[in-house]
Amino acid sequence: MSFSYPILPGGHLLAIEGLEAPHIAALLDLAESYALLNRQGKTQRDLLKGRTLINLFFEDSTRTRTSFEIAGKRLGADIVNMSVSTSSVNKGETLLDTASTLNAMHTDILVVRHAQSGAPALLAQKVQAAVINAGDGTHEHPTQALLDALTIRRHKPDLRGLIVAICGDITHSRVARSNIHCLNAMGAEVRLVAPPTLLPADVTRLGVQVFHDMTKGLAGADVVMMLRLQKERMSGGQVPSAREFFRFFGLDREKLAYAKPDAIVMHPGPMNRGIEIDSAIADDPLRSVIGEQVEMGVALRMAVLDVLARGLRRNA
């Protein structure tokens, strides 16, 4: 496959905001081919041979880190996992000190997760490696949005005009922000369903419709995307209790019945069963594509690594 333009401008993947439909479509097409190879059990171990990929996680994560690790290994990269404790003395110093350490080690690709919005962008200014944002604060989680789009596309081939309802804690969700930008770029109609205390200010300016009632927000939806509700939101007072949240904003059969009969249900994981989603739906093979999201995550991340590695070869 060859591309006549850079799919990821700047040589990093820091955010979905700023990417346009052709960029995203090209990534998804490439990821599609990796999904096929993965199912056939084939690997391409020469593509990233001799390249060093570092998973730099300032926040705990199992699934995203593992997904990048598998993606990198299937392409033949040398992978190092670095978990940096967030309780270390001075996080800021650690970040820039880490950057100079990584430069000295001649890292090719850096996958970063950090609790602060903008931290991967700051690192990208200081390191020579290609940087992939694996989630920064409440800003973006671009590979999650891309794997979500890939998963949706396998069930609903044309994203244009699809109604996607994103439900739950929007304020604190980087997954929601990346998905809003990605789905809007691809021509879908994005709805947010949440109590007003979990919606960030002026969010309609991002090109979404806002609902506070699941039955209205889900009406006619093609895709229902649930978000994880962090336990601390309850202690922070944004939601009075788990049972009240589940009653009005949790996804159960009754509420899902308002969506289209063939609507798919998604969740970035890990799930709080009985808080934002009923187990009966999470485990329903006819509706839930949550397992497939994980599978597509590896394929999509292979595609991102592939594209960034092409850039590295050009610069080498």
Add this chain to the structure above:
Amino acid sequence: MTALLIENARLLDPATGRDAPGALLVENGRITSLTGAPADGIPRFDAGGACLAPGLIDLHASLGEPGHEHRETIASAALAAAAGGITTLCATPDTDPVVNDPALVQFMARRGDATGSLTILPYAAATRGSEISEYGLLREAGAIAFTDAPRAIASARTMRLALSYARAFGAFIMQHPEEPSLATGGVATEGEMATRMGLPGIPMAAEAMMVARDIALARITGGHVHFSCISTAAALDLIRAAKAEGLRVTADTAPPYFDLSETAIGEYRTYAKLSPPLRPDSERQAVAAALRDGTLDAVCSAHRPCDADDKRLPFVQAEPGGAGLATLLGVTLAQVHSGAMPLLDALALLTCKPAALLGLESGRLAPGAPADLVLFDLERGWQVKAGALPGKAQNTPFDGRPLEGRVRATFKAGRKVFGA
């Protein structure tokens, strides 16, 4: 007797409205004449037709010394002030230790005098925990007024006591108006920009709310509240109404709030992380309008030194604050060059108006006034460059901003302390 004749100048005195070519005679550190031919043999300084105005009076600046000398020393701040035409500066008490003791007040003033170029008028801390400070003793030691800036005086009861008790000693309370229970944790103005960037926001109402509360307290105490760094239209409306009512309410703003908008924090630029945070353009316009209509009494630098370690961090973790001494005049003059304000009105906000607020005899070109002067080229262009500013603090939010109007020389008590 020492004397100096500054001739061939455009004399600008906002207090009297004088804007005329002329010469100014300085004797023993004071202005003695703006007219008449002096005796022969007096040293002369050729102003080359440049503007000669009273030295600027900065109502609100935070200094690195004592306690944070790695950010800035008083000598370094004085250098930046002189280069910016500032000859008097009111320093906030947020040093380490906090200025809450008569000895520390005297220390700050002495350190200023030692520079030879800058009068430091120290604010003292308004509170010690939930109690008010020793306003009488602090005032006696030279405290100009009282403030907890950059923090707000949060408790309404404490603020009431402060406003009330300060009356006995003829001092105002300077408030950093931001309701803490809404502002804590926030780093940007709540709205589309913060939402896109994933930054915790502070609603703009946090400012107006505190202003409204303190106006009500000024009404019941008869005390004088001064609001610093006003940045929103709603707060300005409240201040305008309080002034019309005749309450003892005054206010200032700082250049970022009439020259920049929140878009400056794009790409997580921490040099534009300020407190209060930068606002949408609608608010910037309202602040600029309030400079013109008299709602605002002064433009202060809101100078706050930070070093690279404070700023080269993820946005949430970076220190708020911008260096403001060297750019105070230039950015204020941008309002003149854009046609928004007459020159003398803009200068009044930097000279005679803050002087009146503080009860100073400086801030005017009048016989008997201290010969604190700034000589500047109104039209001369330059570009603000972080890393190339005078003094140690380089954290300017105006990095890259082209400006017109540059200080050519600064005089303190008749002595040239900056310029060729």
